[in-house]
Structure formats: structure tokens, C-alpha cells
Amino acid sequence: MQKSNVLVEALNMNGGDGPYSYAENSSYQRGAVETAEEIISRDIASKFDTKQLSSISPSPICIADFGCASGSNSLIAVHGIVEAIEAKLRSQGIDSKIIEFQVFFNDLVTNDFNMLLTSLPSERRYYAAAVPGSFHGILFPRTSLHFAYSSCALHWMSKLPDEVTDEGSPAWNNGRIFYIGAPNEVLEAYSSQFAKDMDSFLSARAHELVSGGLMALIVPAFPDGVLSLQTTNATEIQLLESCLVDMAKIGIVSEVEVDSFNLPAYYTSPKELKIVIEKNGDFTIERLETLKNPKRHIAMPNLRARTMFWRALIEGMIDKHFGEGVADELFNRYSTKAAQCSLFMSPERPSSVMLIAVLKRKDYLLGKK
Amino acid sequence: MQKSNVLVEALNMNGGDGPYSYAENSSYQRGAVETAEEIISRDIASKFDTKQLSSISPSPICIADFGCASGSNSLIAVHGIVEAIEAKLRSQGIDSKIIEFQVFFNDLVTNDFNMLLTSLPSERRYYAAAVPGSFHGILFPRTSLHFAYSSCALHWMSKLPDEVTDEGSPAWNNGRIFYIGAPNEVLEAYSSQFAKDMDSFLSARAHELVSGGLMALIVPAFPDGVLSLQTTNATEIQLLESCLVDMAKIGIVSEVEVDSFNLPAYYTSPKELKIVIEKNGDFTIERLETLKNPKRHIAMPNLRARTMFWRALIEGMIDKHFGEGVADELFNRYSTKAAQCSLFMSPERPSSVMLIAVLKRKDYLLGKK
Secondary structure (H helix, E strand, O other), rough: OHHHHHHHHOOOOOOOOOOOOOOOOOOOHHHHHHHHHHHHHHHHHOOOOOOOOOOOOOOEEEEEEOOOOOHHHHHHHHOOOHHHHHHHHHHHOOHHHHHHHHEEEEOOOOOHHHHHHOOOOOOEEEEEEEOOOOOOOOOOOOOOEEEEEEEOOOOOOOOHHHHOOOOOOOOOOOOOOOOOOOOHHHHHHHHHHHHHHHHHHHHHHHEEEEEEEEEEEEEEEOOOOOOHHHHHHHHHHHHHHHHHHHHHOOOOOOOOHHHHHHOOOOOOHHHHHHHHHHOOOOEEEEEEEEOOOHHHHHHHHHHHHHHHHHHHHHHHHHHHHOOOOOHHHHHHHHHHHHOOOOHOOOOOOOOOOOEEEEEEEEEOOOOOO | HHHHHHHOOOOOOOOOOOOEEEEEEEEOHHHHHHHHHHHHHHHHHHHOOOOOOOOOOOOEEEEEEEEOOOOHHHHHHHHHHHHHHHHHHHHHHOOHHHHEEEEEEEEEEOOOHHHHHHHOOOOOOEEEEEOOOOOOOOOOOOOOEEEEEEOOOOEOOOOOOHHHHHHOOOOOOOOOOOOOOHHHHHHHHHHHHHHHHHHHHHHHHHHHHHEEEEEEEEEEOOOOOOOOOOHHHHHHHHHHHHHHHHHHHHHOHHHHHHHHOOOEEEEEEEHHHHHHHHHHHEEEEEEEEOOOOOOOOOOOOOOHHHHHHHHHHHHHHHHHHHOOOHHHHHHHHHHHHHHOHHHHOOOOOOOOOEEEEEEEEEEOOOOOO
8 A cells, every 4th residue: 555655656757858768758659749739729729718718808828738747748739739729819809919828737746847847948928837746636726727638647547556456355466567467356446546536637627627628638548449468568568577577586676576566557448438537527528539649650669769668657666666776677678578579570569549538628607516 | 248147047046955955054044034924924914905806706816936946935935925815814704715825936947946846745725836937027927916925036136237247348347256345337237237137027027916916025135324345245255255266366267267257146225125116116115124034143153054055055156157166165265264254253243134025016007017
């Protein structure tokens, strides 16, 4: 239980701009961001509600990116959103020049905000602010945001499901680091935690967004009907897992440590995500589809890039759980194993996908949810 | 010219929480913050305007601290301001529980925001955000703030006056690092830059604050009628200066480097500050007086604490201008010289003071300044 919280506290993408940093190793995520941009711009053009802007005393338009990390993907996304809203304002005959924008960059308090803030363009169309804290809770005053965005972040859970590290539970996930290849109880524990987290996220955003406010979410997922075991991600995680098990066998890490280590992430599916959003009830679903990410397969066969990708994601957790120094050994072993693996020679194997959901905050009576 | 900009870019208080950090060496500033707190609370009780808060759809009350640095002084100040506003709301029969607060922590982009954000109390009465950028420019949307605060920051200038590093100017400040003991032209150049900077600061805040919005400023100054040369600060800066001159003589730094190094800071006076605020015209002066700081003299005779105080303030600039390693040598020499100096045996000598100004944003017609 304690372990699981420690892990989630270490859930920051590698900071700075060194070779293992998230900033240098997030081109896969950038592909998704860029592909989504056009779709989001179109939805802003048709669905962004300008009625909420008073023509007499125009308030700023407030935008927040939840889970911005330290890299530049967030800046690209935010730039696109601001441009699309400006275009929408102009199309409505509103003088977009008098409208001010305020953009909030959110991530966990352990995120490298210094890196993010120093990389802000000096010429920009918006006032910028960094907001620390878990997006599973409320981070802004009520009805203070007009547009919410989150990319490649919602698969990270607020905590590991308790059962997974509980020896007495049928969902105890010993000898594995993820739910892939595990008993069904483990998958169910992960899925149930994801549903709870997603509901918390939606309720918090419902507090923060104005009536009619839009939200665009890019969520890593497995396609409906694809068994997770068949995907490249499954192979990659299982390779990592087997390296850790090997390291436990020769005493570099302990078996107990491997048993208690689990990735606090979950790949949802289009069907499952739809159910969670509908059950929450605060938003209408304006769009929910799989993103056609043209860069997905390009990144895939490059073994070094994929190793760095995983390292940027999970090194913080490995350090926290196993101690410093283990990550070097782990990723050396991973490179060696992966080089012998057919995965990187068959890029056509199904992989995880990115879902894009565009949601609209339902109107609500004040004082009620 | 270029040098002066480089210096101001390095104008960040030492980050982190190590022995030379601002966080560990700002108890002098904390004394001022704590003394001011009571005065600010009283002024909030009598002058904070609650009419701007709609009872139907209450907006958050937005507070900004300009020049927050990385330490905890800012958190203490902000806590006091929020409590005082809550008390005022209750006294007006407003249910303060339904009012949300949003606090923005501003400093230069080079500030250690990671340190600041990780030291935020987890249980707090406000939503927090960090805002990077120079407070001499506009940092927030128009009429988006209800209360502005700045402590021990406004003496830092946006740039060195050009003349001071211009060999052809009568204000060329060769062989010195400050205006103390310099020709009158140097003092005038500093004073004129301070007036410009203060006017920019006030105009920017006038854009951001609501009509009737309050601003509390704690500004380091010399008392009216006290010649700056007589103060302890003057002695301390001249000691630093003489160490640098000594180091130039034996070639540790170059003479040219010392000639071009000047501290981009200015101690105003009560009279001068009043003139600058009145000339700007956006604010009424609700209070302008010298703070009685009980901790001032306590800190004074402690040589080590004062050395650390100066180091936390200017090490970044020393590193940037003279290169790494020079600071160690400089502050070793400083300690030795200071130990032989009568200054630390006579704490009753006049020192710089802190002014407290409480200003109110004048009402204005929309579209006009």
C-alpha cells in the first residue's frame, strides 16, 4: 500500500533535456499531438461556445493542459488551441485582438516545471502559469476554465490497485509488473482503478469548466477486440518484466521487490472509455474515435528510440522502487533482449492506439454538480 | 549593454535548500514579511472592497506575489493575506467558505519554481500557480487580480542604466560595483532607472488589478535624509567591492570585468517612492511608511549570517559575470575583511529600512488606462 503511493509519487517523466529526458524522447507522443491538432481545431470551429464571452468586459479565455510534463509537446498543442479559438472568434465577428488568453500547464508537483517554464516562447499569445498537483483532484476554481486538454497522461493511475500488491488477494501480481499475461483478477483490479480515476478526473474538470466548455483528451488505449497480449506494448513490457526477473534470479534486485513493483498505468479501450464517460454524466461526447497517428509505425522499428522512450517514462519509478543504478542495468539488458526479438522486425503487429475524445461540459444549475 | 542584460538574467536568488540558498538565508526578509503581515491584515479589514464579488456566481479571489523567489517567505505572506480576506468576508456577512482563492507566485523565469512548488503546503486554502516573467511587464489578463503583493523585490532593476557601463559617459562607474561613493551622475542614472522600472511595474499592475484592488509593497530603502554612505549596507557593499578590486590587482579577475560589474539594485527613499507613485497616477496611496522591523538589528551583528545573506542574493550574478569559482574566493575574502570591520560591532549604525506601501487601484473607465 505504502509502496504503491511511493511509486505514483515517482511518476514524473524524466526532466531536463539530457539523453534520457522526456523532452528528448517523446516524439511518439508528439506524433499523436500533431495528428490530433487538426481534429481539435475543427471541433473548436464547430463547437466552441463564444456566448460565454461578454462583449462589454471580456474576460480572458482560460485553457489548461493536464499532464503537460516538461517537454515541448504541450507548447505545440496549446499554440494550436489558441490559434483555433482565435479563428473561431474572428469567424463570429469578434475582435480577437482584444481577447486575452491565459494558459495553465499542469502536472504532478514532482514534474520539472523549471524546464517547462524556461522553454516557453518569449513571443506568445497567452499569459502562462504552472499548476502543480494531481489531475485526479480539483486544481482550479469553479467555472474558471473554457478549454481543457490532456494528452498521453490519463493512462497513468492515481495509485496502484491495493489488491495487486496484497499477498492474500487473488489479484496479487507476483512475478509480473503489469496486468498482461496475469490472472483475470489483476486485469479487473487495474480496470476498476482506471474507472475510478477517470471518474475523478471528469468530476474535477466538471467543477472547473464553464457550462459548454470543451475538453479534448488523447488517451492511450488498446483497440476494441485486440487481446492485449498480441500488442507490441505487451511484448515490450513483458521484456522489461523478464529482465527484472532475471536480475532477481542473480540477486541484483530482490524477488520481493519485483513482486511489489507494478506499473501504475492502464490501456483502456474505446468501448470502456465511452462507458466511463457516460456513467460520470457531466459531459456529452462530441467525438470519440481512434487517432490515425502517421508517426506510430515509423517510431516502432527503431530499437534505440523505443528503449529511450520506455526509460524516459519509467526511470523515476525504477529509481524509487529499486534504488539508484538499477535502471542502467535494466535498460542494458532490455536492449540486448530486444535486439534478439522479432518484434522490432515486424512493425505491422498491432500496437496500442491513441483515442481522441472531445467532450462538452453539460449545462448545470448553480449549486448542483 | 549586453553585459547588463546578462546580469539581470542572472538575477535569481540562489535556488534549492542548500547552505547558500535563498531559502536558508532570507530570515532578514522574513522579519519584514512578518512585521508587515499585521499591517496588511488591518488594511485589508478596512479597505478591501468586497463589492466586486458577485453573490450569485462568486468568482475566485485572485492574489499574486511578484518576486516570490524560491523560499517560504512568500507562503507565509500569502497565508496571511488569504486569512485576512476571509475575515473581512465574514465581517461583511459573506459565507467565506463558498469563496475560492487562487494564488499566483511570480518571479523571473530563471527562478527555482520546482523548489517553491514542492514546498507548497498540501493542506491549503487556495489553488496555486507559478507565473514566470519580469514583473516590469504585464503578466496577467486585465482586471484579473484582486490583491497584489511584492516583498523585498522592487529594489532589483530591470536592467543596469546604460551610462554606468559606458566609458564615454560621466556616469561610467569604473572601479565600483554600486552607486555608493560614486560621482553624482552614477546615482542619478540609478535613480532614473528605478523611477522608470517602478512606473512600468505600477502600470502593469494597473492593467491586472480590478478597480479598487489593493496592492501591498514592501520596498527596501534608505531613510529620508540619511546619506547612503553612512549605512551598514553601504559598508557591506563597499567591502565586497574592495575584495573584487583586490582580486583584480592580483589577476584573479580582470579589471575590465570589475569595471563592467554593477549591482542592478537601488535603495529608494520614502519621499522618492511617493513621487514615483503619484506621477504614475494609477493608484491612491493608502499607506506609505517605514516598517518597524524588530528582527533587523538581531540579524545585523552575525557576520556569518550576513555573508550568507549577500551570497544568496548575488552569487548568480557573480557566476555569470566572472565565471564559476570566483564566488568562493570572493566570499572567503569578504568574511576575513568583515571580521576586522567595526561595522559588526556597532549594530546601532543606520541601515537600510523597509518601506510598506499599501496602494489602491483607482476606478477607471473601460478602454482607458
